[in-house]
Amino acid sequence: MHIQSVIEDKLSEHFSPEHLEVLNESHQHNVAAGSETHFKVVLVSPKFHGERLINRHRAVNKVLREELANHIHALALHTYTDSEWHGLYGETPDSPRCLGGERQAS
Template sequence: MSIQSTIEDKLQALEPTFLTVENESHKHNVPPNSETHFKVTLVSPRFEGMMPVKRHQQIYALLADELAGPVHALALHPYTPAEWQARGEARPDSPDCRGGGRS
């Protein structure tokens, strides 16, 4: 099973109404087909009344094994359904990689 699939499976514990896990490794200075850099956009009613740092902590706890091993970077964008709707259901763009540019 790919790391991306493992992340998607583990995040089901948060009962998402929307979930996308994007492998952004290709934007970084890593070997081809790497699974080291991911962007997670997750919408869940379980985040209601929860500060952003607590949302991140819940995700980090679920993905502790991946973060201790193959995953180098994890961009998290957790929203409540109301926050997601207010954004127009638009995923945030990722910034350009600032380290290890390709030549």
């Protein structure tokens, strides 16, 4: 299993996120092609309510301790409560309606 998938699975299971992005940024660094060593995580979870930023990061690091010890060289964390996330970015936009493969009349 890829490290990115492990990170996504563990964070999803532990934090029940409203929004989760795990981006492999290894290609931006001096590592071999296909590496999984540098990640950015955007995590929006109700579990962060009332928690200081340092405690949010500690909680994520605790969940990913195995990966941090053995695979991940760098981890950029962006952790938010749902109200912080919506205040900064608003609602996550809906996907456009699917036309079901039908051709639109000209």
